[in-house]
Amino acid sequence: MTLDQNRLRIALQKSGRLSTDCQQLLKGCGVKLNLREQRLIAHAENMPLDLLRVRDDDIPGLVMDGVVDLGIVGENVLEETVMERQATGQSAEYSVLKRLDFGGCRLSLAVSEEFDYQGPKSLEGKRIATSYPWLLKRYMDSQGVKFKSVMLNGSVEVAPRAGLADAICDLVSTGATLEANGLVETDVIYRSKAVLIQSANPLAANKQKVIDKLLPRIQGLQQARE
């Protein structure tokens, strides 16, 4: 079971906030999938299209390295990857085919309820736990505030209680996670939605044909939901 060069390759989040919406989107586009659990690659049965199911953080890099043709990912993860790759001299090229109408969230700073927060300056010299160090640094630089980044790939919201950090910078959707952990949102630093992105590599005509079929269908689905 390998990726066939003649089939359009799309990377999607395997499990998480975007995965159900992504599967619904493809289903709505008429893509018939045989999605058995735990499979990295899923083949469409009725068009030359393969899905690569991976961690969302890996999707922008897979597109930018041309390993896959398309990817669906949150703009937050995309922008973070662009900043990281530019800083480390890796190519960060891609194009946005479509901004999608799901996956809305914001990247925000939050502190514990007891923290006397008077604006970003209150975080001078403090430790901030995050999975998005580059977006956080850009915001703090814009505010002229120096801080220490504590990199965590998950469970960021427990960092203040665990004594690992003084504040966090994490994704907020409903706000339930912050509330459950006694945290208060202070600054929204980035607003995000899911986007469909394409590799900068030239695309074979047969793959372009699949995209030309899918895009109007996505457009139609989104219009129907408006």
Ligand code: PRP
């Ligand atoms: C984000 C974030 C919180 C949660 C917030 O995680 O890290 O845990 O969502 O959502 P809420 O405000 O509705 O409670 P996400 O599901 O994006 O996990 P991921 O980092 O694995 O993508």
Ligand code: ZN
């Ligand atoms: Zn196969």
Ligand code: MG
């Ligand atoms: Mg993630």
